[in-house]
Amino acid sequence: MIVRKGHLAEMAEGAESAELDFLFSEGRERHFVQGEHLITEGERTDYFYDVLDGTVALARNGRDGRRQILSFLGARQFLGASSTERYPNLATALTPVTAICYPRAALERVLETTPSFGSKFRVVLTRILESSHDHVYTIGQRSAVERVASFLLYLRSNQARFDPVGPRDKSTHIELPMTRLDIADFLGLTIETVSRAFSSLKRSEVITFKDSHSCEIINLEKIRELGGREDFTEHRGRA
Amino acid sequence: MIVRKGHLAEMAEGAESAELDFLFSEGRERHFVQGEHLITEGERTDYFYDVLDGTVALARNGRDGRRQILSFLGARQFLGASSTERYPNLATALTPVTAICYPRAALERVLETTPSFGSKFRVVLTRILESSHDHVYTIGQRSAVERVASFLLYLRSNQARFDPVGPRDKSTHIELPMTRLDIADFLGLTIETVSRAFSSLKRSEVITFKDSHSCEIINLEKIRELGGREDFTEHRGRA
DNA sequence: CGTGTTATTGAACAGAATCAAACAGTGTGG
DNA sequence: CCACACTGTTTGATTCTGTTCAATAACACG
Numbered sequence: 001m002i003v004r005k006g007h008l009a010e011m012a013e014g015a016e017s018a019e020l021d022f023l024f025s026e027g028r029e030r031h032f033v034q035g036e037h038l039i040t041e042g043e044r045t046d047y048f049y050d051v052l053d054g055t056v057a058l059a060r061n062g063r064d065g066r067r068q069i070l071s072f073l074g075a076r077q078f079l080g081a082s083s084t085e086r087y088p089n090l091a092t093a094l095t096p097v098t099a100i101c102y103p104r105a106a107l108e109r110v111l112e113t114t115p116s117f118g119s120k121f122r123v124v125l126t127r128i129l130e131s132s133h134d135h136v137y138t139i140g141q142r143s144a145v146e147r148v149a150s151f152l153l154y155l156r157s158n159q160a161r162f163d164p165v166g167p168r169d170k171s172t173h174i175e176l177p178m179t180r181l182d183i184a185d186f187l188g189l190t191i192e193t194v195s196r197a198f199s200s201l202k203r204s205e206v207i208t209f210k211d212s213h214s215c216e217i218i219n220l221e222k223i224r225e226l227g228g229r230e231d232f233t234e235h236r237g238r239a
Numbered sequence: 240m241i242v243r244k245g246h247l248a249e250m251a252e253g254a255e256s257a258e259l260d261f262l263f264s265e266g267r268e269r270h271f272v273q274g275e276h277l278i279t280e281g282e283r284t285d286y287f288y289d290v291l292d293g294t295v296a297l298a299r300n301g302r303d304g305r306r307q308i309l310s311f312l313g314a315r316q317f318l319g320a321s322s323t324e325r326y327p328n329l330a331t332a333l334t335p336v337t338a339i340c341y342p343r344a345a346l347e348r349v350l351e352t353t354p355s356f357g358s359k360f361r362v363v364l365t366r367i368l369e370s371s372h373d374h375v376y377t378i379g380q381r382s383a384v385e386r387v388a389s390f391l392l393y394l395r396s397n398q399a400r401f402d403p404v405g406p407r408d409k410s411t412h413i414e415l416p417m418t419r420l421d422i423a424d425f426l427g428l429t430i431e432t433v434s435r436a437f438s439s440l441k442r443s444e445v446i447t448f449k450d451s452h453s454c455e456i457i458n459l460e461k462i463r464e465l466g467g468r469e470d471f472t473e474h475r476g477r478a
Numbered sequence: 479c480g481t482g483t484t485a486t487t488g489a490a491c492a493g494a495a496t497c498a499a500a501c502a503g504t505g506t507g508g
Numbered sequence: 509c510c511a512c513a514c515t516g517t518t519t520g521a522t523t524c525t526g527t528t529c530a531a532t533a534a535c536a537c538g
Contacts, residue, residue, distance in 0.1 A: 060376050062467070068376040083365040089372070111358060118357045119350060125364045126322040132371040133328070137299050137307040139378045140427030144494065180517065188379030193494055195518055212502090212517060228301070383526065419485060432526055434486055451485060451534085 004029070006050035006100045007076040011120045012110075019113045023106040030101045032093040038079060039091040048080040048107050054097030055177045059090050059185065069186040071131070072154075072178060076161040080104065081125065095177045138228070139188045147187040148197040149227030152207070152217065172217040180212075243268070245289035245339045246315040250359045251349075258352045262345040269340045271332040277318060278330040287319040287346050293336030294416045298329050298424065308425040310370070311393075311417060315400040319343065320364065334416045377467070378427045386426040387436040388466030391446070391456065411456040419451075 006027075012020055029052070032038055038049055038056060056073040070089065073079055079091055079099070111118045138150045155174050176183070180191040187194065198215075201207045206219045206226075217223055245266075251259055268291070271277060277288055277295060295312040309328065312318055318330055318338070350357045377389045394413050415422070419430040426433065437454075440446045445458045445465075456462055 060372060062376070062380060066380045068379045070372050070375055081365055081368070083362050083369060088369065108358070111361065112354045115351045115354050115357060118354060118361070119347070122350065122357070122361055122364065123322050125361065125368065126320050129320070129364065129368045129371060130322060130327065132368060132375060133299060133309050136309055136371060136374055136378060137301070139375060140307045140424075141301060141305045185379075190495060191517075192496080192519085196494090199518070429527060430485075431487085431528085435526090438486070 004052055004098075004100075006052055007078070008050045008100070008102070011124075012114075012117055015114050015117050017110070017114045019106070019110045020117070023102060023110050026106050027100045027102045030099055032097040032099070034093055034095055036093045036097075037091060038093060038097070038099065039087050039089070041088060041090045042086050044085065045080060045082040045087045046104050048102045048104050049078065049091075049099040050102070051075055051077050051079065052098040052100060054093060054095040054099075056097055056099075057092050057094050057178065057182055057186075059092065060088065061090060067185045068188070069182060070135075071128075072158065072182075072186065074158050074161065077158075078124065078128075081128075094182065134228075142228070144187075144189055144193050145197045145200055146226045146228075147189065148183075148194060148201065149206075149223045151183060151187055151227070152215075152223055153227045156217075172220065174215050174217065176213045176215065243291055243337075243339075245291055246317070247289045247339070247341070250363075251353075251356055254353050254355050256349070256353045258345070258349045259356070262341060262349050265345045266339045266341045269338055271336040271338070273332055273334055275332045275336075276330060277332060277336070277338065278326050278328070280327065280329045281325050283324065284319060284321040284326045285343050287341045287343050288317065288330075288338040289341070290314055290316050290318065291337040291339065293332060293334040293338075295336055295338075296331050296333050296417065296421055296425075298331065299327065300329060306424045307427070308421060309374075310367075311397065311421075311425065313397050313400060316397075317363065317367075320367075333421065373467075381467070383426075383428055383432050384436045384439055385465045385467075386428065387422075387433060387440065388445075388462045390422060390426055390466070391454075391462055392466045395456075411459065413454050413456065415452045415454065 008027075009024060012024070027050075032054070039045075039047070041061060051073055053075055056079060057069050058071045058073060058079065059067050059069045061067050072094070073091075080087070082088070111121060134154075138147055142150060152174055155176070156171065159171070159175065178186075180194050183189075184191045184194045189197075198207070198209070202209065204222075206222045207215050207217055209215045247266075248263060251263070266289075269288075271293075278284075278286070280300060290312055292314055295318060296308050297310045297312060297318065298306050298308045300306050311333070312330075319326070321327070350360060373393075377386055381389060391413055394415070395410065398410070398414065417425075419433050422428075423430045423433045428436075437446070437448070441448065443461075445461045446454050446456055448454045
């Protein structure tokens with residue numbers, strides 16, 4: 001049923017169990033068009049997604065129109081972990097997205113019966129938590145330009161996941177599939193401030209833009225200096 | 240060896256295994272004085288703590304002196320989960336703290352052999368992640384006064400954990416064991432702004448102060464309106 | 479009771495938000 | 509193929525929230 005092998009299947013390599021077989025037999029490849037919601041707020045958390053392709057924005061919405069994007073999810077990332085009956089966040093496809101959709105119950109059963117898989121899963125959860133902590137630091141402590149620099153490093157490290165060869169230190173090209181508003185809502189800024197920060201980095205020749213949705217890092221050292229050497233760097237390893 | 244039963248032991252209730260017995264036989268009650276570090280940055284993540292008493296601040300420090308407090312941990316909360324060899328954060332006792340200290344390896348072994356326990360542990364991790372997401376929303380989207388209101392709700396829900404009777408909706412008393420600097424570093428503000436926000440809430444008769452480290456909520460509805468009805472509320476259940 | 483520390487308050491300032499306009503890119507239809 | 513509308517981005521002027529700098533006030537402790 002599953003055409004391509006997802007990250008979850010990769011994680012299960014080596015382990016063998018009836019529950020695992022069942023889980024993967026239940027997995028369905030689903031496609032989402034740009035703007036479509038993979039999960040909506042308040043929805044029952046019945047499914048778990050393993051992203052194969054495209055970019056998803058995970059956001060929390062306030063009732064007064066405010067929106068905070070919690071993460072941008074790409075290939076090899078998961079979506080749908082929740083401690084509650086209903087999902088508090090909104091997951092939106094920013095590009096066409098392909099993801100494997102698993103019934104949550106089947107996943108739970110595997111986690112309860114296949115401890116080695118459960119351990120790997122726990123490590124993934126911990127990484128996600130650490131990434132959220134990085135985000136808190138960025139939003140709580142850094143200035144606008146620093147946040148944008150930090151964001152570029154964040155995307156770079158996300159991009160590295162795609163790469164079958166593994167993360168490359170030297171890669172300087174960065175795709176920005178999201179709009180300026182998405183970036184602003186991720187960094188706790190406004191579109192104007194994000195735009196100004198990009199312009200400022202362009203002016204000081206730290207980055208250049210091909211078009212408004214992809215840029216090239218000219219001075220990676222400077223970006224690291226601004227965005228934080230400690231965050232999203234290679235020493236963290238891969239999820 | 241363990242004098243009091245911690246939250247981890249509570250979670251293990253019902254399960255039985257040699258690894259669990261070993262884990263609990265290895266747990267040691269430790270005491271920390273105010274200002275002492277339970278874990279320091281870069282330290283090997285060899286221990287796992289189950290807080291019994293007191294308050295711990297978990298913080299990430301930048302090399303330029305900036306500091307972001309990621310959470311305040313009290314009774315029934317855990318400390319020490321990490322996906323890496325070395326711990327990236329600094330855990331400091333804000334008050335005298337009592338905690339049960341477990342060797343990480345023993346915990347890992349339990350998690351790898353006792354799936355029911357592993358599942359509960361995963362739920363706890365997920366809750367911590369959701370709490371971090373609340374924090375991101377607060378810092379990214381809310382104004383100074385709103386952040387402080389949100390912080391009071393956060394403390395209130397933390398306090399409820401202590402309570403053997405369970406969370407009480409009506410409780411209005413809030414202990415502030417941390418300094419204004421700690422609050423500021425948690426909310427991404429300065430001490431002055433935090434102080435002004437408190438004064439503003441005092442002036443509009445939403446809260447009163449007994450002394451600077453404990454306050455009373457007069458108008459809980461208003462605090463919820465400012466700080467976000469969705470966050471840190473009772474519907475989340477207990478960890 | 480003085481001394482050091484933490485908290486509050488005030489005045490000036492700065493960085494980001496808001497308001498407003500221009501600009502670029504895309505798609506549509508004449 | 510070009511005029512036009514539409515959306516998203518950039519840039520500019522102004523306002524405002526929160527910071528910085530500075531002084532004072534309240535505690536905590538020897």
